[in-house]
Amino acid sequence: MVNRIKKISGIHKAGHTGTLDPFATGLMVCTVNQATRLSRFFLHSRKKYEALLVLGVETDTQDATGNVLRTSRTDHIREADIHSVFKRFEGEIEQVPPAYSALKHQGVPLYQYARRGKPVIKPPRRVLVASLRIDEIRLPEIRFEVECGAGTYVRSLCADIGKALGCGGHLKRLHRIETGLFHVREAHSLEETVSVASLESLKDRLIPMADALSGMATHVAGPELKEKIRHGRPLTEADIPAHTLTGPAGYIKITDAGNRLLAVVSPIGHEGRYNYCCVFHNS
Numbered sequence: 129m130v131n132r133i134k135k136i137s138g139i140h141k142a143g144h145t146g147t148l149d150p151f152a153t154g155l156m157v158c159t160v161n162q163a164t165r166l167s168r169f170f171l172h173s174r175k176k177y178e179a180l181l182v183l184g185v186e187t188d189t190q191d192a193t194g195n196v197l198r199t200s201r202t203d204h205i206r207e208a209d210i211h212s213v214f215k216r217f218e219g220e221i222e223q224v225p226p227a228y229s230a231l232k233h234q235g236v237p238l239y240q241y242a243r244r245g246k247p248v249i250k251p252p253r254r255v256l257v258a259s260l261r262i263d264e265i266r267l268p269e270i271r272f273e274v275e276c277g278a279g280t281y282v283r284s285l286c287a288d289i290g291k292a293l294g295c296g297g298h299l300k301r302l303h304r305i306e307t308g309l310f311h312v313r314e315a316h317s318l319e320e321t322v323s324v325a326s327l328e329s330l331k332d333r334l335i336p337m338a339d340a341l342s343g344m345a346t347h348v349a350g351p352e353l354k355e356k357i358r359h360g361r362p363l364t365e366a367d368i369p370a371h372t373l374t375g376p377a378g379y380i381k382i383t384d385a386g387n388r389l390l391a392v393v394s395p396i397g398h399e400g401r402y403n404y405c406c407v408f409h410n411s
Contacts, residue, residue, distance in 0.1 A: 129318055133158060138327030145170035146307060147230065151193050154304030155312040163337050165406045169379065173308030174258060176275040179299060181286045183268040186296035189228040190283035200295040202268045210265060213292045218260050222252040223284050255280040309343055337389040338381060345380045349390055357382065357391050363402040379405065
């Protein structure tokens with residue numbers, strides 16, 4: 129996706145704020161040019177997905193693209209058991225990353241080891257499953273919605289739920305509907321996006337950088353502060369009052385009166401000074 133967007137005239141840099149498995153669909157937030165420097169503020173955002181779990185079939189990739197390892201009956205499983213097991217996977221849980229994943233071992237993605245027949249099993253990690261809602265049960269399939277923190281694998285979640293039910297399972301379908309404050313209903317398709325001739329033609333589809341950071345505390349700069357930022361001079365509480373610190377991790381976006389993003393800063397301990405995270409010129 130990023131490579132195709134880079135081919136649009138006027139786009140010199142492009143990035144994303146979190147990958148999707150090759151078979152998955154849905155929202156992927158893309159950053160272009162100066163906005164690529166904002167990706168770090170979105171990488172750890174919560175994600176929300178619509179997913180389809182198939183019970184009774186285990187695969188080596190934990191999804192529908194893999195080879196079937198085992199099959200089991202599911203006609204004995206009660207809906208009450210399913211709801212009970214789903215509840216157990218809400219909150220902070222231990223999760224073993226799948227062998228077929230982009231996580232690296234000694235600098236090499238895990239899926240490369242797995243494809244060579246030498247899978248590497250990483251130790252379990254703490255991940256957050258903020259909410260887990262069953263939408264429909266039609267055995268052997270269960271359609272559900274999950275909101276989770278960064279680093280959570282829905283494939284592994286499906287495999288673990290299947291294991292807890294005693295029949296195994298895999299992820300058949302995955303559709304991302306939210307990333308942080310972005311929703312798929314606001315998105316444009318990749319084909320629609322890359323069909324334009326230039327960045328200028330995309331202007332009405334782009335979210336201004338300051339608006340993209342809508343969850344971050346804001347300080348509007350006057351002429352003196354703008355000049356300080358322009359020259360990279362030190363910033364203190366005299367420039368940005370401490371009560372501005374209401375956003376995530378203490379980050380503050382500084383804009384001009386026209387809502388153009390000038391900089392993102394963060395406090396240096398309790399010293400009354402600020403660190404520049406990124407500065408934008410001609411934004």
